[in-house]
Amino acid sequence: MTDIHTLVGAYVLDAVDDIERAAFSRHLADCPSCASEVGELRETAARLADGAWSVPPPGLRTEVLAEVSRTRQVRPGGRPARDGRPAGSRWRTLSAVAVAAAVLAAGAGAVTWTVAQQRVRDERASTAAARAETERIRTVLAQPDLAVRGAELSGGGRLTVFSSPGRDAGLALLADAPPIPADRAYQLWLMDGATARPANVLAAGATGDTALLSGVRGRSAVAVTVEPAGGSAQPSTTPLVIVPFT
Template sequence: MNDIHTLAGAYVLDAVDDIERAAFARHLADCPSCAGEVAELLETAARLADGTWSVPPPRLRTDVLAQVSRTRQVRPGGGSGRDRRTAGSRWRTLSVAAVAAVVLAAGAGAVTWTVAQQRVRDERVATAAARAETERIRTVLAQPDLAVQRRGLSGGGRLTVFSSPGQDSGVALLADAPPIPADRAYQLWLMDGETARPANVLPAGVNGDTVVLTGVRGRSAVAVTVEPAGGSAQPSTSPLAIVPLT
């Protein structure tokens, strides 16, 4: 073995035989550099084992073992000068393969960690938005000029509208509406006579929710229709209910 220092990666990945393992273990006791490298690689492996780690690419193990099988195996301390040079080359090749394995595994873990972090950020944004929506609803319901109107929907259910002209805002509560397909959605409209302006669209397939309305001042009513998921620019079906604002 020309350079035992190159065994660090192979040692961490357990890609050494018993003799090599024992020799490198003894070497670690007297080599702070290798001990530090092994500690760092073990720490990386431990991080990859947590809940955010994903399985490395399926061919990773096969590729590493194939690389090892193509490298001539020579016992340390034996053979000709050429054999010893080949052995040294083997340690370097195996070390490169080991480091490549760690890098690839770390890359897979890093990608999963990034996705997990993005999900956390998305959840935080959604939570903040929900809190803001709740606060807006509370503000509307606390206004002294609050007006409440309710109408039943054709086919069942009801639409209740709380409006505050002073806040130019309102709250619409759709409850127990008839079930709709997942590619359809209930949409609310602010009516100005016969003219309908999009107000809010419920999530697709949902038949009940509470939403905030803006720009209610001067409007005559709130209507609800069934539209394609995502909503429409103008009503495409007849209103299931029209709730007057005054």
Template structure:
């Protein structure tokens, strides 16, 4: 890479548009070139100011305005007709113009990306809220069932588990409240119990000491068990049971 090539990298370097080899060469060069250091500092300041507005949606007319400005910009004459001192200034002006235009495009693109991310977050929050509302409606419908049966059991270490079951809904609402929450790498796990068989009925979040869960298919089983498992749950229950609610 020639010295001229290294000088021309200042705009691309500010916009992080260089490869590893070009970045290393320019960083070595800029330590020895006061002119490039000055231009680097000025262009960084300009790019930072132009990026101040990237957190808002770019105006629809931005692209047309930039393209119109490009059309009005006077082009420099061919290099052979320019005197050496003017050629240097022209080269630097061209680099500034290209870098500034790139910064504008970068800012516009960033703004659009941020808008898309924010829009997706709004959609995600809306979906979470809708799911929570449907879950609450289902809990209320189970608790309002005329055949509702409520049973409780104390928990090892303090607290209790309440199971409200509806055979017609074939579902139960399980409310667990422990006096002491598990450690951050452990979680309470629910099990439907039938004879000697225990089937996973849901795992609470790690470190969570209280929760309300809907368990489908629980009515008709012998009981509900609660164990303390590693975060994420286990395939088989770990003894001892922290609680057992009889459903028969």
């Protein structure tokens, strides 16, 4: 049968089952030495982890319990443990376990905080970029020389082009285009006669979106092709539609 005095470390680390927890709780009422050890261990762990606690790594509990299972304890009174180590050595070992647990928890807290901060920065940058794009779209649509042209894609869907030569900018609205594989994307091209210049690439697999165009002055049309995700330097497929600016 397990010596109940040896459950001090496991009890503090909540590594006991319900029966052991109930038995040791009753034992604490009649054993000042064990009660003192429990209080000291809890205080040590709390101070080391104060201000840095976070969700610990998945392997922390397993590592700590493995160390506890290898650590022998002694009864109150200073008698050597079964492996011959004095009580002071056993206390140092338990303290090392507590320190290791606190250090791992602090490390996890630092990582969690860093990840959270990066997410906040990413979200702020994304929001700022979205606002800037919305403002550019509004600027294009407010131009007095704005021209609007549109045409149907072969296979379905429609491309509508808004252009402002004076602003040298435009806007392309692709809607309800035919479905494409997730590793393909619709790409927009600014045409100068038979010469195509990359204009914008939609998200992979997307069948509709709004895209800003720059450098439209002097161009003849906007074309759409299906390309590998990420786009191509030159069209690799036949255009599904070509919308002239005039």
